[in-house]
Each structure stands twice: as C-alpha cells, then as structure tokens.
Amino acid sequence: MDFTYSEKSLAMAEKLNAFMAEHIIPANREYLRVHDRGEFPLELIQGLKAKAKAAGLWNLFLPSLPEDQPGTRLSNSDYAPLAEIMGRFYWCSEVFNCNPPDTGNMELLHLFGTEEQKQQWFYPLLNGDIRSVFSMTEPDVASSDATNICTTITREGDEYVISGRKWYSSAASHPLAKFTIVMGVTDSSEETPVHRRQSMVIVPLNTPGVRIVRDYTILNHRMTDGICEVVFDQVRVPASNLLGEEGAGFALAQARLGPGRVHHCMRAIGMAELALELMCDRVVQRTAFGKKLADFANNQDLIARSRMEIDQARLLTLQCASKIDNEGNRAATVDVSAIKYVTAIMLQNVADRAMQVYGGAGLTPDTPLAFLFTWGRAMRFLDGPDEVHLRNVARQELKYAKANPGFTEKYMTPYLEE
Incomplete structure (x- = not known):
C-alpha cells in the first residue's frame, strides 16, 4: 500500500508551512498572552482567518464541499499532512476553518440538513462567520453508549421542547458560537429499538432556557473557546430544526x-x-x-x-x-x-x-x-x-x-x- 502524499497535498503542505512561519508562529505569543488573561483573542483570530482565506487555505477538510462554497476539497489522505501541521499549534485550526466541533457539525449539515438549515447555519459556518457547538455527552450517564442519554426532545405541535443537562460541549463560550446540535431522546417506547430512540435538533444558543452553567478546565488547562456544561430547561425550538429524521440521531x-x-x-x-x-x-x-x-x-x-x-x-x-x-x-x-x-x-x-x-x-x-x-x-x-x-x-x-x-x-x- 502506497502512502506517498499526492503532489496536490505536498503543494498545499508547503503553502501551509509558509503561512505558519509567516503568520501563526509570530502570533502564538500574543494568542497565549490573551489566553492567560482568560479572554478570547477574537480580533487576532479573525484577522488570521481573513489571511488564510485569501491564501486559499480554507475548508481543507471536506472532500464533498459544494462547488459554490470556498474550500479545497481534499481527500482524507491528502488532508492528513495538513492536519498534522495545524496540530503543532492547538489553537490554529480555527484560522483555516478546520476546527472541531465545527467540522463535524458541517459534515452533519452538509449530509442531512435541509436547504433552510444550510442557509441559516451551514453556509455561515463554511464562511467562518459563526461558530457552533455539539451537545451529546451527559454527566449523569455513561455517554460512551449514546443509547444511555437522558435529555428529552418532545414534540409539541410545531415545536420541540428540550430538557436535559450536557457537558463537554466544546466551543460553547466562544464569542461567535451561535447554535448547538443537541442529541436527545424523542421516543422512549420499549417497543422502539434502542438505536432508533434518539434524534438531533438545532438549538440557537440565545434561545430561552439555554444556560451555560460553567466553563471548566481539563486537568487544570482552560480551553480558550470553552469546554462547557450546558442546561436545557424547557427549551422550545421550531420542529423544522430537526436534523435529519426522528429516530436517526444515533x-x-x-x-x-x-x-x-x-x-x-x-x-x-x-x-x-x-x-x-x-x-x-x-x-x-x-x-x-x-x-x-x-x-x-x-x-x-x-x-x-x-x-x-x-x-x-x-x-x-x-x-x-x-x-x-x-x-x-x-x-x-x-x-x-x-x-x-x-x-x-x-x-x-x-x-x-x-x-x-x-x-x-x-x-x-x-x-x-x-x-x-x-x-x-x-x-x-x-x-x-x-x-x-x-x-x-x-x-x-x-x-x-x-x-x-x-x-x-x-x-x-x-x-x-x-
């Protein structure tokens, strides 16, 4: 099996390394200085994002990116050495719009989102105008088995009502975070197979009932864009915010x-x-x-x-x-x-x-x-x-x-x- 990187991948890696040397390495000290003050260096990041986009180093991760959207459409194999380069500075993936949890959320919206959902959330994510959150893990159950989650998503007329507690909701305290994708139980019937009881809904973070309880550290290290515990207390969103179909959450x-x-x-x-x-x-x-x-x-x-x-x-x-x-x-x-x-x-x-x-x-x-x-x-x-x-x-x-x-x-x- 030949794992030689393609010419396209090598050319992109050379371009990315040059960008890192010119922009990321000099910015690292300022980033860390602001981070140590407990703040997010939004102005720094936004300036670097504009430069990365202008350099063609944008949305490197999505092979099936729509033709009318900005990005490079690299395969996973071609993306590998670029991700390695970005990994050397843990904060810089965002500069190239290749940061989690946005990349995973973009995958979901691209594959399962309606056109309305794409217009409101997917395209702004692709453009780097907003950030997003993913809320699946819960503190009260063994979330390594997603069938254990307890957050409820109940249909009431033209709305879904969400109630539950999530944690490890990364990026929830980012100043540009606008929505989270929440996984919860829509069908608790014993007759329903356990892997068909969960669904996902899009919840704007400014919806009444959404509350960030805390932004905690991991082994005493604080992530700049947040590792958060979030409570959903009778949160109401339109039924059109369902991602995919009911029961497809797993x-x-x-x-x-x-x-x-x-x-x-x-x-x-x-x-x-x-x-x-x-x-x-x-x-x-x-x-x-x-x-x-x-x-x-x-x-x-x-x-x-x-x-x-x-x-x-x-x-x-x-x-x-x-x-x-x-x-x-x-x-x-x-x-x-x-x-x-x-x-x-x-x-x-x-x-x-x-x-x-x-x-x-x-x-x-x-x-x-x-x-x-x-x-x-x-x-x-x-x-x-x-x-x-x-x-x-x-x-x-x-x-x-x-x-x-x-x-x-x-x-x-x-x-x-x-």
Missing part, C-alpha cells in the same frame, strides 16, 4: 464522529512530532553530570521509541484515511477505533517523555508539553473512551474467529497424538 452521531476522530488523530500526530522535536532540542543543548543529555542511553531510548510510535500511528491513520476515501465511513469503523486508541496513547507517551527530559520546566506553561500531555489524556475519553474502541477492534477479530471454526485445529493437527 446514526447521525456515527456519521459525524467517524471523520472527526480521524482529524483528531491527524492533529495529534503533529502534536507528537512537536513534542519529539522539543525533546531532541533539549537533549542536544542541556548538560548534566558533565555530559550532554543526548549522550545518555536512556534518553536515546526515549527518542527512538517516540519516533517509532509516531510513525506507527501515522501509517495506521493513513491506512484508515485511505479506506474512508475509497470505501466510505462505514467500512472504516474498526480502523477508526484502532487509530483513536493508538494515537491518543502515543501522544500521551511522547509528551510524557519530553516532559521528563525537560525536568521541572516540562510541568510549567513555559513549554507546550504540559498541554500536549493533557490533550493526549483527554483524547482517551473524547469521541469515545479507550474501552469502547478496544471492544470494537476485539469484536471484529472474534467475528472472524466465529466465522472460521476449526482454525486452530487445522494448524495444530500435525502435533496432536493420533
């Missing part, structure tokens, strides 16, 4: 999470590359016990293991991206689970090693390592915990074993007694 969630998980993994590989580069730079410069840190065999082992783990994760991710491009999202379900598990663990491990090499400095905000470690740890929950993805891979292996009984005996027969 299927829509799967359609949304597949590409989103792949994008997370691509960015995580870029984060790990940054951690490895910082680690190598540290060991060739730092002296301890009369020797450069690079001369100690244990540090060399950390570097070698990190390089191999990054490359393994990248190859697995590219294989998954290729399958999605050629066979569709459904065919790559197990592959997505595999890379989601492998890449999150890899990022956490590489960042941890780099932190160890940096000593006390690795625990401080003086380097991005503490955040990279935090994000690797968070990835082991977001878009499904490790356990769910491991189970998906195991099920596939066991399915093959059950379909091929006697496999062991076929190979053991020569060694068994007559």
